[in-house]
Amino acid sequence: xxxxxxxxxxxxxxxxxxxxxxxxxxxxxxxxxxxxxxTRKVVLGKKSDLRKWEAEEKLxxxxxxxxxxxxxxxxARADDSVTFGWFVSDKYVPMRRGRWRxxxxxxxxxxxxxxxxxxxxxxxxxxVGLFExxxxxxxxxxxxSESIVRHTxxxxxxxxxxxxxxxxxxxxxxxxxxxPQTKEVQRPIMTAKQISDLISVIEDIHDLCLMSIAxxxxxxxxxxxxxxxxxxxxxKLIPLNTAFEGQLYEGRLKTRESRNAIPIPEDxxxxxxxxxxxxxxxxxxxxxxxxxGRGIRKGKVVxxxxxxxxxxxxxxxxxxxxxxxxxxxxxxxxxxxxxDMQGHGTMxxxxxILRHASIxxxxxxxxxxxxxxxxxxxxxxxxxxxSQRKKELSQLENPVSHQRKPNSLKPRNTTxxxxxxxxxxxxxxx
Numbered sequence: 176x177x178x179x180x181x182x183x184x185x186x187x188x189x190x191x192x193x194x195x196x197x198x199x200x201x202x203x204x205x206x207x208x209x210x211x212x213x214t215r216k217v218v219l220g221k222k223s224d225l226r227k228w229e230a231e232e233k234l235x236x237x238x239x240x241x242x243x244x245x246x247x248x249x250x251a252r253a254d255d256s257v258t259f260g261w262f263v264s265d266k267y268v269p270m271r272r273g274r275w276r277x278x279x280x281x282x283x284x285x286x287x288x289x290x291x292x293x294x295x296x297x298x299x300x301x302x303v304g305l306f307e308x309x310x311x312x313x314x315x316x317x318x319x320s321e322s323i324v325r326h327t328x329x330x331x332x333x334x335x336x337x338x339x340x341x342x343x344x345x346x347x348x349x350x351x352x353x354x355p356q357t358k359e360v361q362r363p364i365m366t367a368k369q370i371s372d373l374i375s376v377i378e379d380i381h382d383l384c385l386m387s388i389a390x391x392x393x394x395x396x397x398x399x400x401x402x403x404x405x406x407x408x409x410x411k412l413i414p415l416n417t418a419f420e421g422q423l424y425e426g427r428l429k430t431r432e433s434r435n436a437i438p439i440p441e442d443x444x445x446x447x448x449x450x451x452x453x454x455x456x457x458x459x460x461x462x463x464x465x466x467x468g469r470g471i472r473k474g475k476v477v478x479x480x481x482x483x484x485x486x487x488x489x490x491x492x493x494x495x496x497x498x499x500x501x502x503x504x505x506x507x508x509x510x511x512x513x514x515d516m517q518g519h520g521t522m523x524x525x526x527x528i529l530r531h532a533s534i535x536x537x538x539x540x541x542x543x544x545x546x547x548x549x550x551x552x553x554x555x556x557x558x559x560x561x562s563q564r565k566k567e568l569s570q571l572e573n574p575v576s577h578q579r580k581p582n583s584l585k586p587r588n589t590t591x592x593x594x595x596x597x598x599x600x601x602x603x604x605x
Contacts, residue, residue, distance in 0.1 A: 183234045187222060195219040195227070197234035217345065257343060259303050260296035263287060266341065267334050276429065277419040278397060283330070290315060290327045291334070300338055305348045308335075313355045321357035328354050364511040369498050371563045373489075376496070382488050384450035385464050385479075387443045388412070389505050391557045393512045393529050394437060395429065396481045396505035405459035407447060412437040418478035421468065435530045438550050440557035481505055512556070519559075520552025528553055 183199030197217045217237055219230045268284060275283055294311055295303050308331055316324045335349035370390055377383045389399050392412060401418035413436050416425045428434055439447070451457055456465075456476075468477040485503060493503045501507075509529070516525035527549050 182231070183238050185219065185227060185230045185234055193222040195222060195225055195230035197230070197237065199234065199238050215345075257300055258296065259298050259300045260292050262300050262338060262343060263292055263334060266343075267337055270337065271333070276397075276417070276427065277422070277424065283326075286323070286326050287330050287334075290319075290323065291331060300343060303335075303348065305351055308349055308352055312352065316355040316357045319357070321359075324357050325354060328352065362510060363502055363507060364514050365498075365502050365507060367515075367560045367563060369496075369502065370511070371560050372496050373493060373498060373503070375564050376492055377489075379488070380446075380450050380453060381464065382484075384446050385484070386489065387446045388439075389508045391440050391443050391512065391553070392437050393509050395433075395509065398428070398433065399505065400464060400478045400481055400484075402463040403459065404451070404457050404461055404463055407451070407463065408436070410439055410444065412439060421466075421472075421477050421480050423462070423478050430530075432530045435527070437530070438528065438553050440554050442554075442557050442561050515556050516552060519555040520548060524549045524552040 183197050185195055185197055187193050188196050195218075197219050199215060201213050201215045217234070219225060219233050225233070268287075272280060295307075298307075312324065312328060312331075315327055332349045332352060335344065335347050338344045339347040374383065374386060374390070377386060385399065388394055388402070389396075394402075394412065394414070395417075397417035397419050398414045401414070401416040401423060402412065403415065406413050406415050414428055414433055416423055417427055417429070418424065450463075454461075454463075462476065462478055464479050465476045466479045467473070468475045485505075489503055490500050493500060513525055513529050516528060524546075527546070
């Protein structure tokens with residue numbers, strides 16, 4: 176039976192900063208329901224702040240809270256059989272999973288398992304203290320990027336906070352955890368010439384449209400692949416859905432800010448119109464960039480998978496141009512636009528284009544006016560890239576002063592229904 180009236184032991188410990196500690200016995204229920212006795216230690220406070228009798232009174236209160244409630248149906252806290260791995264798999268993940276987006280779920284569960292559970296899996300969660308966590312985080316910082324270390328930092332704080340809320344811990348050991356210094360993160364971007372060269376040789380109007388939106392509208396991968404024709408509003412895109420691994424998630428976006436309207440550069444609008452004019456299904460709810468499913472979804476229209484699209488349709492073109500594949504990703508395209516915008520508009524313009532600005536409700540989005548400075552900035556950046564191609568065309572078409580060089584990668588020359596041709600980023604009549 177719990178010893179409700181035990182006093183426990185109060186003692187001093189520490190060198191630089193002396194603190195009062197308390198030690199007492201607790202009686203807990205194991206995972207199989209058996210009663211087990213454990214010794215618990217708690218920090219009572221600094222010696223400079225508490226006299227010994229005050230520390231003893233504080234310990235007395237803690238003892239009554241820990242053991243006194245046991246007589247009246249107290250829900251026992253974790254004993255040594257409740258390991259860190261068990262708490263994560265049986266408590267934390269089931270409670271948090273419902274709030275994670277599909278892409279977030281897969282990545283977060285992998286990172287928690289690899290960078291936390293592998294280390295502390297069999298350790299009783301009570302014994303995972305601030306020291307152990309900080310040392311582990313510091314070691315990760317020696318080998319991994321800032322992104323991985325920060326995600327681990329956020330995850331462990333969230334796990335320990337929940338453990339305390341669920342009464343598995345009396346105190347949160349991660350409350351004072353500090354983010355360590357990490358290696359400098361390499362964030363590559365594409366050059367204007369690489370973008371210009373790439374879009375100039377994409378011959379399929381579907382691929383050109385998808386890439387143009389990714390390169391010049393700063394949409395996230397899941398947003399681009401989840402676009403429907405309802406999202407296309409002439410001079411702007413309004414994200415309504417996301418797509419991940421070929422599955423459409425209607426009405427689900429990363430944040431509320433993600434619903435903000437995205438200005439479409441004037442030079443990109445004709446490309447979207449050209450794709451719409453030849454698309455088989457342009458109903459409001461139809462996908463802008465559909466493909467056909469396989470397996471149990473064979474024959475059904477489904478969203479494209481970003482990695483497969485780039486791997487099979489775009490990377491071979493990039494290889495011939497000598498553009499590294501690591502630069503031809505949706506993340507790099509978005510980062511490139513954000514970086515380039517600093518030379519064409521204000522930081523506020525860039526933030527709004529990337530939708531890192533104020534929150535807008537769905538009703539406001541459809542009525543939202545895009546600021547003139549934002550539209551001017553994104554048009555300026557897009558026009559600069561397209562203008563390079565126009566100059567090259569002009570030189571190639573002038574045989575007097577320039578000699579055309581042979582090139583195995585011919586400029587794209589796609590005829591669209593209105594009789595115009597889209598040549599290297601420029602629509603020309605005739």
